[in-house]
Amino acid sequence: MGPSEEHTRPDGIDDLTVEALGNISEALEAVEIARGHLYAFHRLSGTADFTLGRGVQQLREAGHGDLADRFERELVGRNVLDGRWTFQIVEEYDDGYYALFKSLEASARDELVGGRRHLYEAELKEARRTHGRPGHEAEPGDD
Template sequence: MNTHHDGPDRAHQRPEGVSDTLVEALGALSKALETTERARGHLYGFHQLTGTADLELDRAVALLREAGHPEWAEKVRKEILGRNVIPGHWTFQIVEAYDDTYYQPFKDLERAAVDELAEGRAHLYEAEMKEARRTPGHPAHTARPDTTA
């Protein structure tokens, strides 16, 4: 283990000439993207839950028939089973549209900003926050996995 230097690795050190305001701006951009990642996860949850519900309708239709209510079975099958969730769209199409229209352009822009403005060094804001909050010499507060107290 490397014990002679207990600070962030080069990939998490601020490049020369990068201001506090720029580090904060890139941190805010990164945080916004992380929030978008969470929103996308919720969108996938919506997609999977809606799909699960639609598949469960097969069971409901079969049980309604078995229970002697074929008219209700047919009503569920025709009216809800396989129905669009918004006009012309199943949930996979909503996910695809979100990815193409918003998520991927946002992800690409954030990466380009970090590449151009900070020499590709991501998470500078967080790395500097970690340095400010670490307790020097404490074994659970090392800067990197390859260092010890």
């Protein structure tokens, strides 16, 4: 058997259109990875601030109050960018660039290929798999 209808290009769609949508999808995948790194940055920055707070408290308990005060005044709870904690950076990215990218990519697929995803990759799979061999099925459950 071959790929499902959702992974088959509609009639009349040329190679360049499928390739263009494939590149846009690949770019979106890179944006998804960047977003993951942004969330990791958010989590790591928060962890650092709370761990710093514990260290500052330990400095205070060890009798280094002046140094603890300086850390507390200048660094604990500080914005990482002008006026922003990391959650604000994540929200701005999600609501702006990320949301627009997702919307435009979906609109392009809807307009050009009826919303079908990963056509380029599906065609690569079909071209590269060994038809009739176990482990090379087009879809789950194919014999």
